[in-house]
C-alpha cells in the first residue's frame with residue numbers, strides 16, 4: 001500500500017472512531033500488541049466440538065445430536081435472511097460505505113433473500129436421510145429414553161421462522177377459525193399448541209408446558225412485532241407491479257412448500273421409521289399423538305394462501321404423504 005493510501009485509510013479510521021467519541025491512537029496501540037487470529041479461534045472450533053454431550057454410550061446418539069445442531073445452524077441461516085426482509089435492512093455501523101445490510105427492501109433484495117433461504121432449506125431436506133437412514137433403529141430406541149421429555153418440538157428457532165413468515169391466522173389448525181382479535185388468544189391457539197395435547201387426559205403435554213415456560217413471553221412479543229413485518233405482510237405491501245413478479249412468486253411458493261410440506265415430510269419419515277411398527281406405534285419423546293399431528297396434510301399450514309389455488313390448498317401435502325406410508 002502506498003503512503004497516500006495509508007494516510008487516507010488512517011483518516012477514514014480516525015473518522016470512524018471519533019464519530020463515537022473514541023480515540024484512534026489507543027486502538028492502534030491495541031493493534032500493535034494483538035495476536036493474529038487463528039482459524040480455530042475465529043470459528044471457535046474447540047467450543048463447537050465440545051458441544052456434543054451424549055447421555056448414553058450408544059455411538060449413534062452423537063449423530064442424532066450433531067444433526068440437530070446442524071439443523072439449528074441452518075435455521076439460523078434462514079433467520080438471518082428472514083430478519084433482513086422483516087427489518088427492511090438495518091444500518092449497524094456507520095462507515096459511510098455500502099456494506100449491503102442497510103439497503104431498502106427492493107424487489108431484487110427480496111428475491112435474493114428468498115433464493116438463499118430456499119437453498120438452505122433444500123440442503124436440510126436433502127440431508128434428512130442422515131436421520132432416516134443413518135442410525136441403527138435398535139440404538140435409537142434405547143438412547144431416546146435418555147432425552148425424555150425433550151423433543152425437536154421445542155425448537156424455538158422453528159417457531160421464530162413461522163412467526164416471522166406469516167400472520168398468526170395462517171398458523172391455526174385447520175378446524176379452528178381465527179376469529180379473535182386478542183394477540184394472546186391468537187397465540188394460544190396456534191396449531192402446535194393444539195398438537196401437543198395428550199389425547200387421553202386432554203391436558204397439555206409436559207414438553208409443551210416446559211417450552212411455554214421458557215419461550216411464550218418472547219414468542220408473543222415477536223408475534224406482535226411481526227404483525228406488519230412478516231414475509232407475507234412485506235409481500236402484500238409491495239407495489240402492484242412487484243407483487244406480480246414471477247420470480248418472487250415462484251420463490252415464495254417454493255419456500256411455503258419447503259417448510260410446510262417437504263421439510264415436514266422428510267422429518268415425518270424419520271418418525272415413521274423409528275416409532276412405527278407393523279402393529280403399533282411408539283410414544284414420542286414429546287408425548288404428542290405424532291401420527292395425527294405431524295403430517296402436513298393434517299396440519300395444512302400454508303404461509304401464503306393467496307398464491308395457491310383452492311384445489312392446491314385442498315390437496316396440500318396429500319400425494320407425498322401417500323408415497324411415504326406405502
Ligand code: HEM
Nearest residue numbers: 071131151152153155158192270271284285286287288290
Ligand atoms: C430420528 C429423528 C427424529 C424423530 C424420530 C423425530 C420425532 C419427532 C416427533 C414424534 C415429533 C412430535 C412431537 C413429539 O411428540 O415429540 C417431532 C416434532 C418436531 N421435531 Fe423431530 N424428530 C426427529 C428429528 C428432528 C430433527 C433433526 C429436527 C431438527 C431440529 C427436529 C425438529 C422437530 C420440530 C421443529 C418439531 C415440531 C414440528 C411441528 O410442529 O410440525 N426433529 N419430532
